[in-house]
Amino acid sequence: MQKSSKDNRQWTVDSGQSKKIIKILLFVLLLVAGYWSLVTKSHAQPPSPYAVEKLSGQKAPDFTLKDINGNPVSLSSFKGKVVLLNFWATWCPPCRAEIPSMNKLQQMLKNRGLVILAVSTDRAVVDVKDFLKKNPVAFTVVVDYNLSVSRSLYKVFMMPTTFLIDRKGVIVEKYFGEQDWTDPDIIKEIEALL
Numbered sequence: 001m002q003k004s005s006k007d008n009r010q011w012t013v014d015s016g017q018s019k020k021i022i023k024i025l026l027f028v029l030l031l032v033a034g035y036w037s038l039v040t041k042s043h044a045q046p047p048s049p050y051a052v053e054k055l056s057g058q059k060a061p062d063f064t065l066k067d068i069n070g071n072p073v074s075l076s077s078f079k080g081k082v083v084l085l086n087f088w089a090t091w092c093p094p095c096r097a098e099i100p101s102m103n104k105l106q107q108m109l110k111n112r113g114l115v116i117l118a119v120s121t122d123r124a125v126v127d128v129k130d131f132l133k134k135n136p137v138a139f140t141v142v143v144d145y146n147l148s149v150s151r152s153l154y155k156v157f158m159m160p161t162t163f164l165i166d167r168k169g170v171i172v173e174k175y176f177g178e179q180d181w182t183d184p185d186i187i188k189e190i191e192a193l194l
Contacts, residue, residue, distance in 0.1 A: 051155035052174065060085065060165045061153040065119065065142035068129050073142050076169075078115045082193045083165040084181075086118045087150050090131040092159040094178035099135060105181040105190075106138040112194045113167070119144050121159065166193045 060083075064074040075083070086102065088095035106116045116139035120128045125143050132141065150156040154163065164173035173189060180186070 048155075049157050052157065052161070055155065055163070055171050056174065058171055059169050060163065060171050061149075063149045063153060065144055065149060066125075067140060067142050068125055068132065073117070073140060075117065078117065079169065080167055081113050081115045082167055082190065083163075084114065084116045084190070085154075085163040085165060086116065086160060087121060087144075087154065087156045087162070088118055088160045089121045090127050091122070095160040096131075096135070098160060098178045098181065099137060101179070101181040103138045105187070108182075108187070109190065109194065110138075112191075114190060114194060116140070117142065119149060121145075121147055121150050121156075164190065164193070 060075060062074060062076045064072050067073050075085070084102075084105070090096070102116060102118075106114070118137065118139055118141045120141055120143045122128050122143060123145050125145070128141065128143055144150050154161070158176060160175075160178065162175040162179065163171050164175070166172050172193065175186075
């Protein structure tokens, strides 16, 4: 009896495919972890991951929140600048991990018109103040303690989530999960808007 060629086939995956599969699995894991963090922290259903997609190419919704000193800060006050709008929380490990590279990015590009505005979703300003005393930042931090901006306006479903907004106020890119903000590809995307 002769074996068919189907019996002799083996599944092989080259290293390029393996890397793609691993990246996809890590992305899915980040989405699930971020979603779970948001659900358990706020005890409310976060927006659907699909809702955020509608914001691409749209004018970034304006808002006013208070910084850690109680001063009001509006997104519209940065009109004409490129804004990296980051939603984060002190209880979120990936959020904390990306702060050093975000500080470096701010230092590198602030004189060219980049503004980083970080919106904390912590429930108490004191938590944010305590965190920032130990982990100073080179950018503005405001607090969205009732999640009115993060959930209602920006449909944030995981932490961190970051929006890149051009000089005209249009959302041109979204980043989900922890990023290395000094990555050459990310810097190139931002510099193209400056």
